[in-house]
Amino acid sequence: MKGKFVCVVCPTSCDVNAEWNETELLSIDHAQCKLAWEFIRGEIFDPRRTVTTSIMVDGGELPLVSVKTRTPVPKAQVLAVMDRLADVMVRAPVDIGEVIVPDVLGTGSDVVATRKVKHKG
Amino acid sequence: MRTEAVDVAIVGGGPSGMAAAVAARRAGAEKVVLLERGEQLGGILNQCIHDGFGTKVFEQALTGPEYAQIYIDRMEETGVSYALNTMVLDLSPERELTVCSSQGLRQINAKAVVLCMGCRERTRGAIRIPGHRPAGVYTAGVVQYYMNLRNLAVGRRVVILGSGDVGLIMARRLTLEGAQVLCVAEILPYPSGLARNIVQCLDDFDIPLYLRTTVVEIHGRDRVTGVTLAQIGPHGGIVPGTKRLVECDTLLLSVGLIPENELSKKARVALSPVTGGPVVDDHLQTSVPGVFTAGNALQVHDLVDYACLEAERAGASAARYAMAGRLPAAEIAVRPGQGIRYVVPQLVSGTESVDFSMRVVSPDHDRYVIFRRDGHELRRMKENVLAPASMLRIRVRSDRFQRGAGELTVEVGA
Ligand SMILES: Cc1cc2nc3c(=O)[nH]c(=O)nc-3n(C[C@H](O)[C@H](O)[C@H](O)COP(=O)(O)OP(=O)(O)OC[C@H]3O[C@@H](n4cnc5c(N)ncnc54)[C@H](O)[C@@H]3O)c2cc1C
Ligand code: SF4
Numbered sequence: 001m002k003g004k005f006v007c008v009v010c011p012t013s014c015d016v017n018a019e020w021n022e023t024e025l026l027s028i029d030h031a032q033c034k035l036a037w038e039f040i041r042g043e044i045f046d047p048r049r050t051v052t053t054s055i056m057v058d059g060g061e062l063p064l065v066s067v068k069t070r071t072p073v074p075k076a077q078v079l080a081v082m083d084r085l086a087d088v089m090v091r092a093p094v095d096i097g098e099v100i101v102p103d104v105l106g107t108g109s110d111v112v113a114t115r116k117v118k119h120k121g
Numbered sequence: 122m123r124t125e126a127v128d129v130a131i132v133g134g135g136p137s138g139m140a141a142a143v144a145a146r147r148a149g150a151e152k153v154v155l156l157e158r159g160e161q162l163g164g165i166l167n168q169c170i171h172d173g174f175g176t177k178v179f180e181q182a183l184t185g186p187e188y189a190q191i192y193i194d195r196m197e198e199t200g201v202s203y204a205l206n207t208m209v210l211d212l213s214p215e216r217e218l219t220v221c222s223s224q225g226l227r228q229i230n231a232k233a234v235v236l237c238m239g240c241r242e243r244t245r246g247a248i249r250i251p252g253h254r255p256a257g258v259y260t261a262g263v264v265q266y267y268m269n270l271r272n273l274a275v276g277r278r279v280v281i282l283g284s285g286d287v288g289l290i291m292a293r294r295l296t297l298e299g300a301q302v303l304c305v306a307e308i309l310p311y312p313s314g315l316a317r318n319i320v321q322c323l324d325d326f327d328i329p330l331y332l333r334t335t336v337v338e339i340h341g342r343d344r345v346t347g348v349t350l351a352q353i354g355p356h357g358g359i360v361p362g363t364k365r366l367v368e369c370d371t372l373l374l375s376v377g378l379i380p381e382n383e384l385s386k387k388a389r390v391a392l393s394p395v396t397g398g399p400v401v402d403d404h405l406q407t408s409v410p411g412v413f414t415a416g417n418a419l420q421v422h423d424l425v426d427y428a429c430l431e432a433e434r435a436g437a438s439a440a441r442y443a444m445a446g447r448l449p450a451a452e453i454a455v456r457p458g459q460g461i462r463y464v465v466p467q468l469v470s471g472t473e474s475v476d477f478s479m480r481v482v483s484p485d486h487d488r489y490v491i492f493r494r495d496g497h498e499l500r501r502m503k504e505n506v507l508a509p510a511s512m513l514r515i516r517v518r519s520d521r522f523q524r525g526a527g528e529l530t531v532e533v534g535a
Contacts, residue, residue, distance in 0.1 A: 006320045010176030013316035066170035067244045115186035
């Protein structure tokens with residue numbers, strides 16, 4: 001099979017032509033970097049997205065800490081992950097990379113902090 | 122007033138300011154000080170919690186805050202001193218900065234200055250829509266700040282005017298937070314944001330994008346109750362019979378960004394009417410000797426990596442200027458030709474390799490970007506996808522400038 005994809009890994013947004021069969025991605029062209037291969041393979045066989053949002057912090061210098069799923073989760077579970085994180089609250093201090101929710105909804109991906117938040121004051 | 126002397130002063134603590142500061146230290150400047158009006162370093166990256174930063178330089182898709190942290194760490198490592206909650210109020214052509222903080226006013230005399238103030242959002246005033254001024258009309262970046270840093274929600278039914286990247290990113294963010302984004306209206310025949318953001322922020326959630334369409338009226342007295350959309354014909358008028366009412370409580374504006382240069386004007390730095398940023402040479406030096414600039418203050422960037430590469434060059438040049446008191450003269454003028462909207466830098470010395478940034482006039486594919494000096498071709502570069510939303514960055518090696526004479530033109534050709 002053949003098809004066109006837009007690689008969304010970065011803002012360059014390469015238009016990529018791909019060829020694949022039932023089980024494998026066979027070739028891609030027009031991609032500017034190697035990150036496109038994994039992404040296109042995913043789009044065909046198992047579309048995933050990284051979820052980024054922010055959650056509440058208690059006693060921090062900021063009211064929120066930004067977080068992400070360490071690895072992309074199945075696209076169909078993105079809204080469920082958002083729901084799961086809706087009322088999570090953590091205590092300051094929070095370190096960058098700290099695990100906030102391990103293995104969120106059994107996706108195998110940890111939700112981690114993407115910034116530091118110090119204690120208030 | 123307290124007065125302090127430094128080698129290099131950097132205005133703005135976003136990614137460009139930090140990259141410039143680190144580069145200035147690495148290039149040998151002793152005393153480098155960075156001044157940031159906000160309460161934290163990182164600039165706009167703090168509110169860009171989505172991922173996709175750093176793919177060119179770090180070969181990873183980082184979130185904005187993670188990207189900022191890399192430069193915050195580098196600042197500590199290289200010994201850049203910085204002051205937060207510190208606003209630069211004035212800059213003279215002699216590079217005297219008037220700075221305000223909780224300790225009051227002070228003056229900093231710098232041998233070289235790098236302007237990294239970032240950009241600001243265009244507002245509705247700039248586009249004039251009839252109607253009252255009800256609550257519920259915001260610029261996209263302000264909503265991004267409210268939602269991502271202050272935990273404030275803005276509305277439940279949202280129309281977005283303009284397909285700039287910030288608006289697209291917010292379409293997804295609002296949807297994930299449970300609001301209904303009804304549509305994005307774009308007056309141009311093509312989106313002004315990146316293809317990536319159309320795919321992952323609109324297509325992923327079936328949010329319609331209406332091209333050649335704009336908001337012709339805003340309804341509601343105290344709070345927005347709806348907007349009237351209409352199609353715009355090729356010559357600018359409303360296409361008859363295309364007006365329709367969309368009920369909503371919020372209108373988000375994503376109608377473009379403009380480089381922030383109030384301070385540059387005070388120092389009498391010459392600005393380009395096309396980019397909105399200073400006119401610079403290949404050292405990123407402005408028309409005022411010793412004053413340099415980079416990042417969104419120079420030109421609106423879509424990639425933070427390119428903003429930082431540009432800033433590294435500006436920071437290193439500033440250090441050189443601070444130590445030597447001058448840089449090679451840049452006398453070759455660079456002009457945008459067929460198909461090119463602008464090129465930065467606008468002047469080059471021809472003695473060093475130059476990374477040119479440029480944007481095309483309209484979308485195209487499989488074309489060449491060609492550099493010429495009076496008929497001599499210096500370089501041609503094949504580009505598969507050309508889009509006004511994607512800045513191109515192309516290097517021309519120093520030896521190439523020896524060919525031909527007079528001004529240099531850059532054009533899109535076959
Ligand atoms: C919504 C959005 C999404 C983006 N998405 C991506 C992406 O996915 N990937 C990517 O690579 N890039 C992305 N970008 C682009 C990238 O974020 C920018 O190119 C980059 O942040 C520009 O950095 P800067 O330092 O020039 O400006 P800024 O980050 O705006 O920093 C300017 C700083 O200067 C300070 N300042 C201004 N005036 C003064 C003064 N007078 N005194 C003291 N301080 C002052 C401000 O407070 C601010 O902190 C995105 C940009 C936006 C807006
Ligand atoms: S292929 Fe590489 S450069 Fe192109 S969009 Fe994907 S990540 Fe970006």
